[in-house]
Amino acid sequence: MGSFKQDIQETFLGLSESISQQWDDFTQFLRETWPILILLLCILIGIWWYADPPPPRHVLLATGSPGGSYEALGKKYAEFFKEKGITLELVQTKGAQENIDRLADRNDPLQAAFVQAGVDYAKESKGIQSLGAVDYDPIWFFYRGSEIKDANLEAVDGGLKYFLGRKISIGVEGSGTHTQAIKILQAAGYEKGARFIGLPGHDAVKALQSGEIDGAFIVDAYEAPNVQALLNDPAMHLVTFKRSAAFAKLIPYLHILEVPQGSFNLARNTPPKDMKLLATTTNLLIDDRMHPAIQFLFLEAARNINGKESFFSKRGEFPSFKDSALIESPVAVHYEKNNYPLLAAYFPFWMAELISRLVFILLPFCVLGYPILQALPSFRAKRMQNKINRLYGALKSLEQELLNGFDDEQRDEYLRRLDLLEYQALKITISMRLSSDYYGLRTSIDYVRKCLNRGVHPYKVGDDLDPNLSTHSPSPDLLGNLKDA
Template structure:
């Protein structure tokens, strides 16, 4: 038994020899199989580019009218996107219906929009999916003048004591405010003939109400929207309660009841001076259904970061959710709701996480294609080597048959040069150890023919009459 030092040395020498052998086989494999590898690489690039193109770095999003909460919310989303290396361009619009039309237009670059649940949908709208609800949008009714009892707002037999004599803004046509107000009025059953409705956008309605040009205004917007805050902070204005809020939520299932405790807007003013009930729709984050999944995940992460916090009306973690989406749900959002964002995103920047995710996405289908091909490579290499050996065998056989037919002793040196060339070609064949026997058999066969030519009696030429008796 050898010493420990000797055994260790022999072990490392054996490992080094094995590594050199494997490396030599690998280099030989690359030299022989490069056309097949190029084909596999082309398949990989095809899958990479066409099946899962990289996400865009610029996205357009429709918000809404100036002064509304959607404008402020859009800016928060744009700031979040900027931290991830994506530019979110905000596109102001007249309201919900314009947002829907632009989203469904396949030639419009807008790919996302804030739209209230329950807005009237234009005809022939398609190609839109929902990433879920992200916030409550209370329906506010502010009015000026003496405080009105809640029962005076109620519609009985098609008439309302308050609305029949007042000038009220119900939002510009096509906006979410106008759509929600129209549904409430329709559900109430009020007779619209003779009503003094005006159709002002949010900012104009606020100014008109504060200046006494109108008596009241419906506004559908978040509690922290500039237009809403301007009215809440005006001590000359009053906020109506929806006494029959439960009835509205039954007639309009996408509506929610929001409770406003006494004094919660201003303890100093004790505003409101009693507990109020508001009804609210929700803001839906809608997208073009062709949006890249990575950008959808980015929107959902922004919604969780921005809208998932506790607010005046919402609990922590309440949004984003599929509370009342009337649009088809995005499969990406459904996956996100069940599994959240891929774990890898917690440890890498957005673009790096997306790159790794795409690699994983193409790795599985690539393996399905590559595995059987790679399994066939050993037999492919073996067949390639066999073909080279057999080709030289064929040349040697043809050469020898030629000697039998036309042997000329004076051409012996030329014959030997031909054999030397065949042997040189055999020496340049790179074969694996499995084919070493065939390789050396070929060289032995070449040497056998050479020996036949070099000996005194040539088997390729018989004396006259010797072969005739056979």
């Protein structure tokens, strides 16, 4: 028994030899099968590219008119996308209708937009899906002048006395503000008797503060500059919707927001008493062709930005499918049930997406590629065996020629042909499993060479044999020593 040191040395020597042999077999495998491997790789890349293309690096998001909360929210989303290596370009529009029209246009590069719930023409547009609601949009009605008693707004006659002859801004036609204002006014019976004008949010604020108009509907977030400007103006009053439950019943997508006394401004005690606001929600709409990875990124942005606790929403309340009348994106439904893909928690966005797409390729690879790769070793063995068999065939053909028409003057030519066969055999690269066949071929070539080097004709028997060589037994049939091709 050898020493422990010798045993270790022999073990490592055996491992190194095994690894070297495996590496040689692998490199030989690559040299012989590279055309098949390249073809297989091209097929898989084609499947990968066309069945699951990479996500775009540039995305367009419509935010609506300037100065509103959607613009501020869009900037937060753009920062989030930038951290993930994606450029999110914000596009200003005139409002909800333009956003939806552009999303429905299959030639428009716009891929996402903020749109308020309850915009009816969104239901009629094809090619649009919803990623769900991401925030509340309170419906504010500010007015100037003497404070209106709640009873006057509850009674149709009293309400008409206030609105009759007044100039009220209800937002630009086609905007979400205009849609919500018209629905509320129609439900309350106030749609006639007032002078309604359409002004964008920032223009309505200026007109109301300067006295050019008497009231304005604004549908925007609590943090929006337009809303804050009017809440902090002592000359402005805010209508409370005492019949909010009735409005929410008649207009199902509306939500009721509770505002405690003094919560807007405790020092000024604004509002002076508990009040209720009606609110719609901000829906994130997308072109239904948007890449799933970008949809997941929008949902993750909504969770990080809109999922935090705010003045009206609770932590984790958004994103959600609260009141979307549109088709819900399957990606958003998956996200709501399973959250963001696990890989995104441990890898950068681009790497997580790359890994996900590579995993997607494993299925066709297993179906198509694995059987091919499994067949390649036997394919290699057959190729090597065929090379050996071809040389056996050439050797057999040469021996038949010697048997049927031996010419002693061409002995050198016969030897040269044998040398060429041996050289061709030496150039064959084989695996260990075919070593016996390989060396059997070389032994057969050497045997024929020895027969020729005897100086006699070893292929003639019987009467053709030289009498002087009668003491010699006939040469055995060499064909029995050669493998059949």
